[in-house]
Each structure stands twice: as structure tokens, then as C-alpha cells.
Amino acid sequence: xxxxxxxxxxxxxxxxAFRGDTETMPENQAQELERLVESSGVFExxxxxxxxxxxxxxxxxxxxxxTLSDGPRRTTLWMNDVNAPASVRPLLSSLRKLAIExxxxx
Amino acid sequence: MKTHEKQHRCFCTFVPPHIxxxxxxxxxxxxxxxxxxxxxxxxxxxxxxxxSRAGQAMDIASLLPPQQGIMAPxxxxxxREVFNCMNQWGQPPPYMLARGEGDPVTPxxxxxxxxxxxxxxxxxxxxxxxxxxxxxxxLNQVHNVHFGDHYMNAFWDGSQMTYGDGDGMVFVSFARDPxxxxxxxxxxxxxxxxxxxxxxxSGALNESMSDVFGTVIQQAIDGKTADDAxxxxxxxxxxxxxxxxxxxxxxxxxxxxxxxxxxxxxxPDHMIHYYHGADDNQGVHxxxxxxNKVFYLVAMDIGTDKAALIWYSTLQRLWPTAIxxxxxxxxxxxxxxxxxxxxxxxxxxxxxxxxxxxVGL
Numbered sequence: 336x337x338x339x340x341x342x343x344x345x346x347x348x349x350x351x352a353f354r355g356d357t358e359t360m361p362e363n364q365a366q367e368l369e370r371l372v373e374s375s376g377v378f379e380x381x382x383x384x385x386x387x388x389x390x391x392x393x394x395x396x397x398x399x400x401x402t403l404s405d406g407p408r409r410t411t412l413w414m415n416d417v418n419a420p421a422s423v424r425p426l427l428s429s430l431r432k433l434a435i436e437x438x439x440x441x
Numbered sequence: 442m443k444t445h446e447k448q449h450r451c452f453c454t455f456v457p458p459h460i461x462x463x464x465x466x467x468x469x470x471x472x473x474x475x476x477x478x479x480x481x482x483x484x485x486x487x488x489x490x491x492x493s494r495a496g497q498a499m500d501i502a503s504l505l506p507p508q509q510g511i512m513a514p515x516x517x518x519x520x521r522e523v524f525n526c527m528n529q530w531g532q533p534p535p536y537m538l539a540r541g542e543g544d545p546v547t548p549x550x551x552x553x554x555x556x557x558x559x560x561x562x563x564x565x566x567x568x569x570x571x572x573x574x575x576x577x578x579x580l581n582q583v584h585n586v587h588f589g590d591h592y593m594n595a596f597w598d599g600s601q602m603t604y605g606d607g608d609g610m611v612f613v614s615f616a617r618d619p620x621x622x623x624x625x626x627x628x629x630x631x632x633x634x635x636x637x638x639x640x641x642x643s644g645a646l647n648e649s650m651s652d653v654f655g656t657v658i659q660q661a662i663d664g665k666t667a668d669d670a671x672x673x674x675x676x677x678x679x680x681x682x683x684x685x686x687x688x689x690x691x692x693x694x695x696x697x698x699x700x701x702x703x704x705x706x707x708x709p710d711h712m713i714h715y716y717h718g719a720d721d722n723q724g725v726h727x728x729x730x731x732x733n734k735v736f737y738l739v740a741m742d743i744g745t746d747k748a749a750l751i752w753y754s755t756l757q758r759l760w761p762t763a764i765x766x767x768x769x770x771x772x773x774x775x776x777x778x779x780x781x782x783x784x785x786x787x788x789x790x791x792x793x794x795x796x797x798x799x800v801g802l
Contacts (some may be wrong), residue, residue: 345594346621347612347675347688348726349703392599392632394639394647395625417598424530428590435611438702439682 336369339402340430344415346395351434364433371426377401378408385418393417399427514542519567519574520581521559523552526588528606536585551616555584555604558619558662562626565658569746570753575629582626586616595621597628610682611702618677619662624655635759642764644725649732650756656691656736657749667740667748673697691737694730710734712765712801731800732768738796739789747785751775751793769802 336357343350357365372378399419402411414420419427514520520542527536539552546553559582566572574580583601592605595615602625604616615621628651631637637647652674660670674697675688683700690697694708708730709715715731716724740748754775759767776793779785 344721344726346596346615346624347594347703348721349593350720392628392636393597394628394651395594395596396598397594397596416594416596416603421531424589428530428592431593432591432608435608435702441701 336372336403336405338368338430339400340427340434341400342397342427342431342434344395345397351431351438353430353434353437355433368426368429371429372403372405375420375423375426377403377412377423377426378405378410380410380412380420380423382412384420385412385414401427401430511538512541512544513538514581516581517579518542518581519563519579521556521563521584522581523556523559523584523586525549525552526585526603528587528590530589539586542581549586551586551604551606551614554619555586555602555616555622558622559584559626561619561662562623562658565623565654565661566630569661569749572630572753575626576633580629584616584622595625597625597632599632600629602626607678607680610680612678613680615678618675620655620659620674621678623658624651624674627651627654630654631756634756635763636761637759637763638761639722639725641723641725642728643762644722645728646732646759646763646765646768648725648729649736650752652689652691652729652733653736653752654749657745660745667737667745670745672737689726689730689733691733694734708733710800731765731802734800735772735793735796735802738799739793742792742796743785743789747789750784751779751789754779765802769797773797 338353338355338357340353341351355368357369360368396416398413398415400411400413401423403409412423414423513522521540522538522542523540524536525539529536539549540547540556563574563582566574575582585601585603588603588605591608593607593612593615595602595604602622604614604621606614606616628647631647631650635646635650637643637650639647655674656670656672660666663670672692673687673690676686679686683698683702686700686703687697688703689708690706694710695706695714697706697708699705707716707727709728710730712731716727718724721727736748736752739751751772752775755768755772758771758775763771773790773793776785776790780787780789
């Protein structure tokens, strides 16, 4: 599974990005990501499911772009801290952590 | 995955938004002040009504079952409601009410910190600026602490504040820094006054107002003046990895940080370095450095509280699509009117204009 993730915005305006392929990453990491992807149901989520209204007043919310490609299954979703499905949030959190670890390791 | 049935209801107004904007910006010679103010308020209400109902304030605590020893404040009493998300991700809250207005100290430092800082914010707006809470109608503050798993952020969602614990290395808990709490609550104040759209220059003004009142209230809490304040935003949430850094500097935009995690602080301190890119909603956290610097310069001359008075007055004069040029006009005008009413010293209007000139406005 290919993963292309980016997040931006928030109080700190921290720009993060992570790209990886579960075929080439450490086994433990790959298994955890695949577990999170499956439990999130992200391939069944439609962009139209998100409430893109109610932006008035909202501030310092982090925005996420997530692209996943796994054989015939592909998806790209844009979401944020307010409208992201609860089931997807652990996956987003894990990807942010991986992005930070990449930055730390240079 | 459950699909949601969306309601596509047309929200149509008789007077088009562009006409309201023109009226809000017109001079005294063209439009009477009362008409200008009516147009400005109509713009704000128009834009708020176009949003989903989810963005409107709710008295959440009254919907919860009562918990022993924890009292939810009555609605519209400017009361504080601090909820513990217990590191869950569900959105929107509420979760467990951990401390209501008047409740005793809890064992949780983050809950207590948010409660205390929320009170300081409420008291500053009320005692110094005459404002009754976020909406000036006593809206209760709703704070959601311990959101998510090592969540490195705090945000205002249109009706509530939410804070993460940080990862303990890059960031510590966002609930521990009063200027974060004041910053987020001020987004609510902006929502209920100018309604500055969170994009481009109006968004940068929105962010700047939150940094301004975040700093102002932090100084009030610390008992500091403009001369001995650090003028930094976010320095108290830096974890051990980045201790000594900050997220923004109002005194010297562009110098807050330079590290492997954040890169180099991109904030401009002058219009010639204005960020024109698309990131960050066209730079709302970036170009805010320019109006932030104006506030710093004015506060260093006349004092933080008097500068805050001018900025609060300006916030009540602006409109959702106001840009930097509009801000420059209104902040000088606010200074002039407050000089006339003897609330700021003679010469303040000129101080404000000099500060604007120094940043290229």
C-alpha cells in the first residue's frame, strides 16, 4: 500500500508530510499502518460525506490530505480536525507521528 | 460506512454581499455611520447564517446527565465548562464535565490551568474592555482538554475550544499556556464582532487579533508591562526537543524559530516581504506578523492596555472581508476617536500611523 499524507495549519502552523510503501517499510510499522487503515474504513469514506460547511468562526484547525493506493483500491480525501471521521483519526495521528520522526531523523 | 444525507438549502439574501461590503467601507460623506454599521452587522450575520447549524453555540452542559459534585453553570452567565476528552477523538464533544464554574480545584493540572486562564480572559474582556464574554451576551466558555492521542494542537471550532496534550517532546500540553487559551477564545470574540474570514488578509487580521489579545492577557496574568514582556507566542508549549523556541514573535516577526521541525520562521515584518503563497489559507499565520508588529510598536509607546483598547475598538469596526488597508484606516481612526474621548493620550493617532508606516501600511 502506498501512502501519501500531508497536514498543515493549526495553532503552530506545522507543515508535515509522510510518504511510504508498506512493501518497503519495517514490518512492524507496515502492519500497524495496515491495521489502522482497515479499522478506519477509509476506503469506504466518500469526500461528499464530509460537512464542508460551518467554516465560519473556525480557526487553527489542522487540515489533512490523505492518498492511499492498495491494488484496485484508491482514495484521496481532504479533511480537518472538525470533520474527519472518528475512525480515521488514529490513522491521521499515526501518520503525523511518522512524519515527525522522519523530520527528526533528517 | 454510513452515508449522510445532506441538505442543500439555498440561503439567499435580497441585498447581495458585495453591496453590503461596499456600504460597510464607505466614508462618512457617502454613507451615514448608522447605515455603515448596519451594513457591517448584516454582513456578519449573513456569513454566520450561511454556515451549518453545527457552527452555532450550544449550551452543552445542560444536555448532560448531572454528575456528583460537578455543577454546570447556567447558560449565558459567562461560566466556564471544562470537559475531559480522556484522549478520545470523537468530534464534536461533549465528553465528561470535569470542572464547572465555581467547582473546586481538581487533581488534573490541565483542567485547572484552562479553568484559571479562561477566567483571566473573561475578566480582562469584562473589566478592561466592557465585554460580557465571547459574544457579549454571557456565552459560557466550553473547553475540551486531553483531546485525542498526543494531539499537537488547539483550535476554536466556532463554538468551543479544544486542546491536545502534545507529544511531550516537540510540544507539551496546549492547555498549559494562557496565551494559547486567550488566543483561541479571541477567535470567538472575532467571530462575534468583525467576523473576519479565515483566509488571506482578513484571515491574517483574524490571527493577529488572537495573538494580540493572547499577549495582552498573558501580560495581565503575569503582571508584566510592554517593556518587560517577552512578546512571544507559544513559547510555553515547547517541549524538551525545542525548548527556547517560540511559534511567533510580535516584537520581531521572522525570528521566533529556526529548527529541523518547523524550518525557519517565515513571518514578514513588512509588506515588502508579504507572503503570496497558497499555504496556510494564504498565510493567515504568516502575514499576521505585519499587524502584530504594529501592535507591538504602539504598545511600547502608550502601554499594552491602552493599545488593547484601540485594537478592540478596531475589531468592532471591521467587517468579514476587511484587508490590511482597511485595518490601517480603522486602527488610526479608532486611535483618533479614543484620543478625542481622552481614553488614550494625545499623540496616539500619530503613534499608530508611524507604526503602520514602519511595516509598510
